[in-house]
Amino acid sequence: MLNPCVYHDSQDAYYRHPFGAVSCGTPIRLRIRIVSETPVKECLLRLWEKGHREHLMKMKLTKEKRQGTKAWQIYEVIYPGQPEPGLVWYYFRITAGDGRIFYYGNNEAGLGGVGELKNQEPPSYQITVYKPSLVPRWFKEGVI
Numbered sequence: 001m002l003n004p005c006v007y008h009d010s011q012d013a014y015y016r017h018p019f020g021a022v023s024c025g026t027p028i029r030l031r032i033r034i035v036s037e038t039p040v041k042e043c044l045l046r047l048w049e050k051g052h053r054e055h056l057m058k059m060k061l062t063k064e065k066r067q068g069t070k071a072w073q074i075y076e077v078i079y080p081g082q083p084e085p086g087l088v089w090y091y092f093r094i095t096a097g098d099g100r101i102f103y104y105g106n107n108e109a110g111l112g113g114v115g116e117l118k119n120q121e122p123p124s125y126q127i128t129v130y131k132p133s134l135v136p137r138w139f140k141e142g143v144i
Contacts, residue, residue, distance in 0.1 A: 004034065004035065004036040004038075004094075004096075004102065004117065005033075005034070005035040005036070006032065006033070006034050006035075006092075006094065006102070006104045006117045007032070007033045007114070008030075008031070008032045008033070008092065008104060008114075008115055009113055009114050009115075010106075010112040010113060010115070010125045011112055011113045014031065015030070015031045015032070015033075016028065016029070016030055016031075017029045020128075021127075021128040021129070021130055022081065022127065022128070022129055022130075023129070023130055023131070023132045024081065024082065024083055024084060024085060024129055024130070024131050024132075025080075025081045025082075025083050026081045026129075027078050027079065027080050027081050028078070028079045028081060028127065029076060029077075029078050029079075030045055030059075030076070030077055030078075030079060030090070031062075031074055031075065031076045032059070032074070032075050032092050032104060033072070033073070033074050034071075034072075034073045034075065034094065035070055035071070035072050035073070036070060036071060036073075036096070037069045037070050037071075038096050038097050038098060039071070039096070039097035040061075040071075040073060040075075040094060040095070040096060040097065041095045041096060041097050041099075042058065042094075042095040043058075043059040043061075043075040043092065043093070043094050043095075044056050044057065044058055044059060044092070044093040044094075044095075045057045045059055045077050045079065045090055045091075045092060045093075046090060046091055046092070046093050047079065047088055047089070047090045048088070048089040048090070048124065049082055049086075049088050050082060050084055050085075050086030050087065050088070050129075051084075051086075056093075057077050057079065058077070059075035059076060059077040059092075060075065060076055060077065061073055061074070061075055062074050062075065062076045081129070082129045084129070084131075085129050085130050085131040086129055087126055087127070087128060087129070088126070088127040088129060089124035089125065089126055089127075090124055090125050090127065091103055091104060091105030091106070091115075091121070091122050091123075091124050091125065092104040092105070102117055102118070102119065103117070103118045103119070103120065103121055103122045104116070104117050104118070104122065105118065105121070105122025105123050105124055105125065106122065106123040106124055106125045106126075107123070108123065110123055112125060112126070
């Protein structure tokens with residue numbers, strides 16, 4: 001991948017939907033855009049779920065456009081959601097056609113949004129999973 005341009009914004013609904021915290025079992029669509037002269041062999045979403053369980057999900061190429069020698073590609077995966085409340089951490093692992101592996105994860109500030117391309121495992125993005133609870137009607141309409 002010569003001069004690859006990789007992009008994911010965890011705060012943009014096109015790249016992560018729904019945005020923000022999700023209730024248990026909510027599916028989340030994650031996308032990443034890759035612009036490169038070298039073909040992409042594989043794009044994986046790497047997840048770390050509650051209970052210290054690593055999970056790799058193969059991403060599907062859903063859009064591709066060529067411009068000169070570069071290919072513009074969108075990869076997508078639907079994460080089915082975690083059944084229990086807790087935190088889920090994720091980043092992307094991209095394998096180029098020549099075998100090199102690149103990683104795309106959270107920025108150094110760790111605040112989400114636009115991430116960074118790395119040659120090693122990056123900081124992960126976070127998804128907060130909560131258990132919905134009923135709020136009594138009298139509480140919602142009360143004045144404090």
